[in-house]
Structure formats: structure tokens, C-alpha cells
Amino acid sequence: MPRDKLIVALDVDTRDGALALVRELAGQVGFFKVGMELFYGAGSGIVREIIDAGAKVFLDLKLHDIPNTVGRAARVLVRSGASIINVHAAGGSAMMRAARESACEEAGRLGLPMPLVVAVTVLTSIDREAFNRELGFPGEVEDRVKAWALLARESGLDGVVCSPREIGLVRNVCGPDFKIITPGIRPAGAQLGDQRRVMTPGEAVRAGASHIVVGRPVTGAPDRAAAASAVLAEIAEAGLSGGTRWS
Structure with missing residues (x-):
């Protein structure tokens, strides 16, 4: 359903503001994203409060450490009840496998639903100049996204987070069931902010995104409900015109 494809980013730092x-x-x-700002500002309990309010949570903390540390952290995050958790693909296959295996074990031990475990690839704020000159990666951003997406799939993860510009590439190499979560979504006419590799909601869905993440164009709008409705309408139209299989 369209409402489960839209993830609204709660880019605030207080419990009251988020709720x-x-x-x-x-x-x-259907989904809200809890990132570092809110998680560190309001505490881990905010995840459960959002779930109790009838929504699902994408817990966007980008775990990136040695495999043992990330595995232990993944166990803790499973207990929060989040439906999606993530790691950074730059941590390598052993780290990603540790996250997936630990999350699975903890969910089984506690009888909780298994969250999707996905890997962040190249941040949407990174353009080619920063990618090559500042980060020291040669070649194209798309090549690194492809390599990390394949590594995530081989490591047993459910999907990746990538910019809209790489949706088609990842979908082609990782298959129809691989989840693709895309920030960098800007409705037509919206300010880009610090995003660089962007698309509109309809373009992203037609390209094959499983979920799109929208923050300021909804949460900063004068009428937030109307802004969310407009995004949902665009998702629904794109899904119908493109034959999207809702998942």
C-alpha cells in the first residue's frame, strides 16, 4: 500500500516534537524514521512510543563498528520493536553478517518479528567531487553503490539505502525482492537542502524503490497532512502507471 511505502523522517530532537x-x-x-538526532535526544523509548501510536519505525542509526560490537547493538535494537534497522556497508561483510545473524537470534529468542536489516551505501549528500576528492574513492559513485549493494545481498541483508539515482542499478543487479530505501526525495518545486542526488516520489517509485524517505517537504510544510497526502497520491499514481508490486 502507498502508506507503507512512505517513511516520514522525524528530524527533531525532542520526544514531544516527534510525537x-x-x-x-x-x-x-505507515512508517516514521527515527534517526540519530531524535534517538540521542529523546532516548530509545521513543521507538516504542511511536509503535504504540500505531506506526512502524525505521531506526536509522547506521551501525558501523567491529562485527562483535555491531552484533550486540543489533540485538538491542531488535528489542525496540523497530521494523527496519540499518548498518553501513563500509563495515564489510563480516559486520553485516553479524548484524543480521544477531538480530535473527534475538528476535527468535524473544518471539519478536524479525526486522529488515539493510545497509547504507553512499550518502545522498555526497556528490562525485566529494566522493573522489574528499573521500578518496576512484571512479563513479554508482560503481561503489553497486558493489556495496551486492556485498549486502551476499551478506544476507534484506536491502540497502541508496540515492534515487541508483535505484534502477541496484534493482537490476540485486533482483525484485531486494529492498531499496531511498532518501533524497524531493517533490517537484521543493528545496534541495543538503541533498544532491535526488528524485521526485513518483520517479523513485517508478524506478523500483521499495520505500521512500521524505523529511522537510512534509514536516516543514505549512499543512503537513496535505503535504503527506500529495506525496501519497504521487506514489499511488506511479505504482499504478508503472505496475509496481506493493511490498
Whole structure:
């Protein structure tokens, strides 16, 4: 369903601010993203409060450490009830496998639903100049995204986070069931902010995105409910015109 493809980013640092947005939008939006700002500002309990309000949570903490540390952290995050958790693909296959295996073991031990475990590839704020000159990676951003996506799939992960510009590439090499979560979504006419590799919601869905992440164009709009409805309408239209299989 369209409402489960839209993830609204709760880019605030207080519990009250986050829950106000959730209460306003939970009837329309199926998923909310809890990132570092909110998780560190409000504490881990915010995840459960959002779930109790009737929504699902994408817990976007980008775990990146040695395999043992990431595995232990993944166990803790499973207990939060989040539906999606993530690691950074730059941590390598052993780290990604540790996250997946530990999450599976903890979910089984506690009788909890197994969250999707996905890997972040190249951040949407990174353009080619920064990628080559500052980060020291040769070649094209797309080549690194492809390599990390394949590594994530081989490591047993459910999908990746990548910019909209790499959706088609990842879908082609990783198959129809691999999850692709895309930030960098900007409705037509919206400000780009610090995003560089962007698409509109409809373009991203037609390209094969499983979920799109939208923050400021919804949460910063004068009428947030109307802004969310407009994004959902575009997702629904793109899904129908492109024959998208909702998942």
C-alpha cells in the first residue's frame, strides 16, 4: 500500500516534537524514521512510543563498528520493536553478517518479528567531487553503490539505502525482492537542502524503490497532512502507471 511505502523522517530532537508529528500524520503514514538526532535526544523509548501510536519505525542509526560490537547493538535494537534497522556497508561483510545473524537470534529468542536489516551505501549528500576528492574513492559513485549493494545481498541483508539515482542499478543487479530505501526525495518545486542526488516520489517509485524517505517537504510544510497526502497520491499514481508490486 502507498502508506507503507512512505517513511516520514522525524528530524527533531525532542520526544514531544516527534510525537506531535506522529499524532498528526499516523492516520496517513505507515512508517516514521527515527534517526540519530531524535534517538540521542529523546532516548530509545521513543521507538516504542511511536509503535504504540500505531506506526512502524525505521531506526536509522547506521551501525558501523567491529562485527562483535555491531552484533550486540543489533540485538538491542531488535528489542525496540523497530521494523527496519540499518548498518553501513563500509563495515564489510563480516559486520553485516553479524548484524543480521544477531538480530535473527534475538528476535527468535524473544518471539519478536524479525526486522529488515539493510545497509547504507553512499550518502545522498555526497556528490562525485566529494566522493573522489574528499573521500578518496576512484571512479563513479554508482560503481561503489553497486558493489556495496551486492556485498549486502551476499551478506544476507534484506536491502540497502541508496540515492534515487541508483535505484534502477541496484534493482537490476540485486533482483525484485531486494529492498531499496531511498532518501533524497524531493517533490517537484521543493528545496534541495543538503541533498544532491535526488528524485521526485513518483520517479523513485517508478524506478523500483521499495520505500521512500521524505523529511522537510512534509514536516516543514505549512499543512503537513496535505503535504503527506500529495506525496501519497504521487506514489499511488506511479505504482499504478508503472505496475509496481506493493511490498
